[in-house]
Amino acid sequence: MNHKNYKNVMLFLMVLSSIIVIGQTTAIRAGKLIHPETSKIENNQIIIIEAGKITYVGKDMPSITIDTIYDLSSSYVLPGLMDAHTHLTAELPNHPGIDESKSTFGVPYYFESTSLRAIRGLQNSKLLLESGFTTIRDVGNEADYAMTDVEKAIKLGWFDGPTLFHAGKIIAPFGGQSSFEPPERGDSWKLEYLDADTHDEIRKAIRKNIYYGANIIKLVTGDQSYFFTEEDIRVAVEEAHRAGLTIAVHAMDGEPAKNAILAGVNSIEHGLTMSDELLQLMKDKKVILVATEFPEEHNVLYYGGKRDLAKQDALLFIDRLKRAYKIGVKLAFGTDVYYKVPNKNRIEANYDFLEMWTMAKIPDNEILKAMTTHIAQLLEIENERGKIKINQFADIIALKENPLEDINAIKSVHFVMKEGKVIRNKK
Ligand SMILES: [Zn+2]
Known part of the structure; x- marks a missing residue:
């Protein structure tokens, strides 16, 4: 089958799967409808869903034939949650640590096949969707484009999953995020990174990623002593934006971060030690900070048990989060779990990141915004997702408690709808 035929078959299957739900009209009785973008609650609202989209929101039940009614009149109903920074296919059993005398040779996920990575990605996608995360941005480390097939399997209707944005191979100056590899090993990082x-x-790297299915672009700058200039990043921004893709840049602080902000990227990932001046520049340039605040217990894994270093990093993240919020940088929630946390699955490990936001005293309604509204803006899908409003996709969840008062309420999600299909409905 040639490329064009293949695309036509995919299109046909996608149209077919959407026709199946056309004709079904679903209603939700929402006891308390939360609008994260305004932090407002409306009582006793009716939401009507047809062909995967919201067609009505209001007080009165419209006089049309309704096939199914979900009674969530004692629940808080809100748009599906989003995670702006994940690595669904990666899971290091033990972090290699930061011992600089050792090379990154031996990072276990380098030795897994792309198919195994895709299966893990699918498992994590399902788990996150069932937990109320209906849109996910996966920022790379997916071997040979594993996430392209995860997305394809979900779009074909083989499995339920979230809407996926994925970066393909991470683009970086020579060596990617590896270090101290012996030359005999060759360019072993190339399974995960594209040298540019x-x-x-x-x-070329951006075009290659797009060709193999990536729908966002991720650059890493600042992990080597040589890094992208502002002009380099401008080229990447121009190339990505021309193709309609947003662009994320991994940077901690200093010139690598400043170059990315000035070049007009959509987000900075991590920004662990960014100064107030750089945070102000981010605000002025409307660059979103995807915060990825690693909790202390996760840092303990990273630092091979060294509690003092783990605590120090956690405090840095909390301090930076506080400063970014005070300055008014737009914040997006991102978890960045790419390792195994003992006795926890991926969603349980992700929840640990919430405590960093509460420790930084970010108001609960702002945390909810960072998990919905701001990520929809970051992904430029705010007209399609992230709100309970006419013409938005019906990505809807329900909680027993009010997340505007305590964000931890999201941990007990009991109803999940993805594009009109009920994924979870527990009393
Ligand atoms: Zn990451």
Whole structure:
């Protein structure tokens, strides 16, 4: 089958799967309808869903034929949650640590096949959807485009899953995020990264990612002593934006972060030690901070049990989160779990990140915004997802407690709807 035929078959299957739900009209009785973008609650609302989209929100039940009614009149009903920074296919059993005398040779996920990575990605996608996360941005480390097939399997209707944005291979100056590899090993990082050291290589890397199915672009700058200039990143931004993709940049602080902000990227990932001046620049340039505040217990794994270093990093993250919020940088929630947390599955490990936001005293309604509204804006899908409003996709969840008063309420999600299909409905 040639490429064009293949695309046509995929399109046909996607249209077919959407026709199946056309004709079904679903209603939700929402006792307390939360609008995260305004932090407002409306009581006793009716939501009507047809063909996967919201067609009505209001006080009165419209006089149309309704096939199914879900009674959530004693619940808080809100748009599905989002995570702006995950690595669904990666799970290091033990972090290699930061011992700089050792190379990254031996990172276990480098030795797993792309198919195994895809299966893990699918398992995590399902788990996150069932937990109320209806849109996920996966920022790379997916071997040979594992996430392209995860997304395809979900779109074909083989499995339920969230809406997925995925970066393919991470683009970086020579060496990716590896270090101290012996030359005999060759460019072993290339399973996960694309080397791009010139403007032509940057353009080629972006086109390659798009060709193999990536729908966002991720750059890493600042992990080597050589890093992308503002001009380099401008080339990447221009290339990505021209193709309609947003662009994320991994940077901690200093010149690598400043170059990315000035070049007009959509988000900075991590920004662990960013100064107030850089945070102000982010605000001025409307760059979103995807915060990825690693909790102390996770840092303990990273630092091989060294509690003092783990605590120090956690405090840095809390301090930076406080400063970013005070300055008014737009914040997006991101979890960044790419390792195994003992005795926890992926969603339980993700929940640990919430405590960092509460420790930084970010108001609960702002945390909810960072998990919905701001990520929809970051992904440029705010007209389609992230709100309970006419013409939005019906990505809807329900909770027993009010997340505007305590964000931990999201941990007990009891109803999940994805594009009109009920994924979870527990009393
Ligand atoms: Zn990450």
